[in-house]
Amino acid sequence: MDQHASPDGLVATENETLSEVGPVTSVGPVTSKVPQPAAPQPAAPKPTAPAASEPAKSTPTSSFPPVPSVPTQQGPNGISFDFNEGCRIRVPDDQNYTVRFRDLDSGNILYQNAIRNATIQSTKRYYVRFGIEIESADGTVKFRHDHDLRDRDVLVALPVGTLGDPIAWFPYAVKFQEKHGCKLTVMMGALIIPLFRDAYPTITFATRDEVDTTRFYASYYLGLFFDDTECQWQPTDFRHVGLHKTAAYILGVDPAEHKPLMLLPDDSRPIAEPYICIAVQASTHAKKWNNPHGWADIIGRLKKRGYRVVCIDREAVHGTGIVWTHLPHGAEDQTGARPLAERARWLRHAAGFIGVSSGLAWLAWLADCPVVMISGFTHPTNEFETAGRVINWHACNSCWNDVRHRFKHDDYFWCPRHKDGDRQYECSRLITADQVMAAWDKLPVAHGAMA
Structure with missing residues (x-):
């Protein structure tokens, strides 16, 4: 029997339509790839939204390719950043930097702290329009960047091993590209790609093994996050909004149902009778x-x-x-x-x-x-x-x-x-x-x- 593995390691058939992303340990705000601060970080000074330094309860690393240990975008003075698996900022060891990022749409400060030689990662991994500000020890603004996807390389990753989920979620990736004008790569299973590739020449389709995560400015992950009780991977529990529309909420696009295009190599009628x-x-x-x-x-x-x-x-x-x-x-x-x-x-x-x-x-x-x-x-x-x-x-x-x-x-x-x-x-x-x-x-x- 021709079968393929589902994201949680079970065997899924063509009829499977539910892609769970199981829990693993989060990298947290300070990755193991760089030295941790010498002392515990103090609490963010009166943030207007939950601080972004809490570790996530579940991550989809078993279903999706791992993000690079170092953020992919280069700023000045050895600072690097990206929006792969949330907002990530890395600062060097030459001094203490005050790192601040905010939600540009709500105005909430999500994180603010003085750090050095560390990588900070937001708890929210779904689409948020982040703004980044980094100040040196004397208060000079060393770097400022507002999240902007236009003409950027962006990944939308779908778990492999199921049929219904990628069909349900793909049209929201199309909406996402239309909204932001990004250079979009969609990761999905090899069996599904032929249904869409010819109909969407401006989208790059890739399997998990073909994805090079080092080139993306931002990455977003679609899945059914059963155990995401703090809504770190999805802004609302998918069971409240529906299998397909959860993708819209994760990507920040209109949840209205939209059917994608499909081109078939042979579109002839298989039998004459009704x-x-x-x-x-x-x-x-x-x-x-x-x-x-x-x-x-x-x-x-x-x-x-x-x-x-x-x-x-x-x-x-x-x-x-x-x-x-x-x-x-x-x-x-x-x-x-x-x-x-x-x-x-x-x-x-x-x-x-x-x-x-x-x-x-x-x-x-x-x-x-x-x-x-x-x-x-x-x-x-x-x-x-x-x-x-x-x-x-x-x-x-x-x-x-x-x-x-x-x-x-x-x-x-x-x-x-x-x-x-x-x-x-x-x-x-x-x-x-x-x-x-x-x-x-x-x-x-x-x-x-x-x-």
């Missing part, structure tokens, strides 16, 4: 449609309407232990490790797509294919807008977006509220075929197929 694509698999059982008769029921109804029903999952059979989900009876088998461009071609010409909250649902959205999305474990705000969203509000629902419940990637049978009880997976088990067909009937007939 057809519907389905995808039934998911990386954990909570994501699947657990109504035991659901898929067989709707496949039968769709075929009676004259549609061919084509399953485009990566795996025809998926599960663990004694619980396995098989290709539904009556569906045509187009499963397998196919190129994503081929999947997108099938979706672009389909009358519609019916599936769960998975990467293939996001690919269908990208391909302008009408989507019926069956999901109880996520709240509808978690995914893109579609008239075909199906959820049963009478059942337990939306645990994924509940900040009280930490998603466990290593627990295939994760059900935080009702595991091992009679109500386990009722969020999707109680979604009926009637609900799904009613959602289908709300969708526009986009490709001349039968109603």
Whole structure:
């Protein structure tokens, strides 16, 4: 089975759509690459916002390439700075320097202290328009710089190993480049790059191994930061704003939903008859449609309407232990490790797509294919807008977006509220075929197929 590693070290399939960035130790305000001050640093003098010298609780170093130990931009007198993983400033050992940086939009002083021979790093790693001021011991301003991305080399890094997340987040990187006029590099998985590269010639696409972090003025990291309780990597918890829109908040752009462009090498219709694509698999059982008769029921109804029903999952059979989900009876088998461009071609010409909250649902959205999305474990705000969203509000629902419940990637049978009880997976088990067909009937007939 063709699989690739997810950011947290688990195996993720084409259907995985949730990229967690796990916790590691932060470098903190003073890196181990330079000597620390001889005495503990005093508190910042009455900052108007939280001081920027507190170490972060979680960093994405396992998912993203490490930043250079020395800031990449050179100032006068041996001072260096950049905005890679927050605002970073390094001062030499010749004297004490008063270092101050502020949020240019709010006016808040975020850090102010006298240091020497040290590197200071902000706690906030998402997009902030920082201003830097450095004074010598006699109060002379030695260096001043305002964050400005225009014509600068900037990295937006997306975790590799998933399908839905980069599709959901990439359009906000496009908005970011349009807003700032920067020379943008987007890091993403090699399987995803061909979907976007030809449509965006002004963006450089690179895999993790291809990224040279020494050349960037600024870097920003997109991910699902479950344990970022102090909001150092995201200005708001992603569970509050939705899977895709968290990228907008991290990058400081308009969160309005925007579909990116995609160019396919072969955009021809794969079969002549009207057809519907389905995808039934998911990386954990909570994501699947657990109504035991659901898929067989709707496949039968769709075929009676004259549609061919084509399953485009990566795996025809998926599960663990004694619980396995098989290709539904009556569906045509187009499963397998196919190129994503081929999947997108099938979706672009389909009358519609019916599936769960998975990467293939996001690919269908990208391909302008009408989507019926069956999901109880996520709240509808978690995914893109579609008239075909199906959820049963009478059942337990939306645990994924509940900040009280930490998603466990290593627990295939994760059900935080009702595991091992009679109500386990009722969020999707109680979604009926009637609900799904009613959602289908709300969708526009986009490709001349039968109603």
